[in-house]
Amino acid sequence: MDSDEGNAQRVPLSQRPDWSDVTPVPQDDGPNPVVPIAYKEDFVETMNYFRAVYLADERSPRALWLTAEAIRLNAGNYTVWHFRRLILEALDGDLHDELGFTENIAKSNSKNYQIWHHRRWVAEKLGTDATSKELEFTKKILTLDAKNYHAWSHRQWVLQALGGWDDELQYCWQLLEEDIFNNSAWNQRYFVITTSPLLVGLEAMRDSEVSYSVEAIVAHPENESPWRYLRGLYKGDIESWVKNPQVSSVCLKVLSAKNNSSIFALSTLLDLLCHGFQPSQELRDVVEALKASGPNDQPDPDLAKTVCCILEGVDPMRANYWKWRKSKLMSLL
Amino acid sequence: MGELAAKKHVQYILSVEKRKDDLVSVVMEHLRMNGAYWGLTTLDLLGKLDNVDVDKVVSWVMECQHESGGFGGNIGHDPHILYTLSAVQILALFDKLNVLDVDKVTNYIAGLQNEDGSFSGDMWGEVDTRFSYISLCCLSILRRLNKINAEKAVNYIVSCKNLDGGFGSTPGGESHAGQIFCCVGALALTGSLHHIDKDLLGWWLCERQVKSGGLNGRPEKLPDVCYSWWVLSSLIMIDRVHWINKEKLVQYILDCQDTENGGISDRPDDAVDVYHTYFGVAGLSLLEYPGLKAIDPAYALPVDVVNRIFFGK
């Protein structure tokens, strides 16, 4: 936390005339605390005064200021945030200023639940006045940490509650340009194509999305996100997935190239085979070549079984999973 | 292969108070109820809960209860469902659920269910599948699941299911191991595991194991001891835990111990804390590490405690 600067000039509340009428209330930790807390001085004093105004239910400008102090020292204290909202309501506080306040706090505490909850409360009150500010705000946070779960949740809420979908697919594209492994951006992309009122739905978007994910797979076959995305595009329509030649051909392409990570290609091929896909001779040959073959090794007519055996070898961490997949094949026969 | 420094961890938990100027401690004040649950459950799993003065803990817990029926994170703090579950779990550990006014607590929880079946965390209305789990777990321990609309609660969780078989915090939210634990746990507690594609989710969960043996919570993220709990417990509830490499995970958790001063950290050589100490020990318990009590993956309480609640033994 970066409160050092403020500490240097901080005048203790006990020495400030505007607080002389308040008697601080110390935290009651109960007898022999189980997980006792060692407190820092400034923090202790601020919280003692906070407890006093909180118990007196003092919804005043100075109490609002005090909650800001307390939040700066510890942004995780939900009781302080609650009380701040009560004061803001009582004083009819400026909500645009409040957005500025949360933005400052969020810069150093972007994974704190309270900040995001508070931010949503403010944005909800402002309504569509807040749309572009909120999209910009989450963008800023995501520039610092592109996988920040809170920022993504907030952004999805903004889109659904306040709108602002126009550039969202473009935004996903931009983030994936920066980091094609960003699973959060892939998730957002799926959210946009399935939820955006401006788009015409999953099925209509499918062809272009298949091409997009295939391209991403070819560039980085070890990236699990586009593989899962590709499969997700056929949610509830496995038949079309098995029939689409682009799916099997990307497997072939990945498996044909040397030095590629083959796990997701093999796993996808296995799923295809389990759903009745008929492999070409070329695909069979490529898989056969991946086998750690011994002398006199005959090609197994059951390609799915071969795929499982290869996976056990290339993905030893999950060997039991692939063994189970293999045993499931046997039971299908 | 190293061993679990059980004695050191007990000492660590009992001695957290002596460490001064610890910024983490300051930040923890408002969630002391969670801290107490983590510390006490760890002690119980290590067979050392009798080092604690039961009456003092119980009276402190009860002092944190608000007139609404919910519990705060400390004395004088506002109630929140997060601390209410920890309070109920602590009382369950000590076989002291009888001190509760069950209707009061369960009315508080039932009042947080929304029209769409989801749950808010408190009167301010933040919605998250974490709160669904917490509510259902609390109500289940107190045997009052009938107080809410369980069918709607289940439907809301199912609406948060993703293409990878996992779950997020709200519909459309990215799959995340912590949220998955909450959703799988909630479905397990309501007998609704059939809504899960177990093979698909099981594979996603076992993909979370990285080279070091540790587990991450999302693709391309770093491993962290706390995910040992979120991922493992989910895998156990859907009966797919044999898909990961247990030996390597045990080793990873043991590598995150401070063998000198006790405690477990998120990653090897990081600073220890009570939270990761709990999740490390609980993870090892799920992995049937010798000398530890077994923990229940859905209730996050020792199995003997759960048996006592439901079978009176």
Ligand SMILES: [Zn+2]
């Ligand atoms: Zn962690």
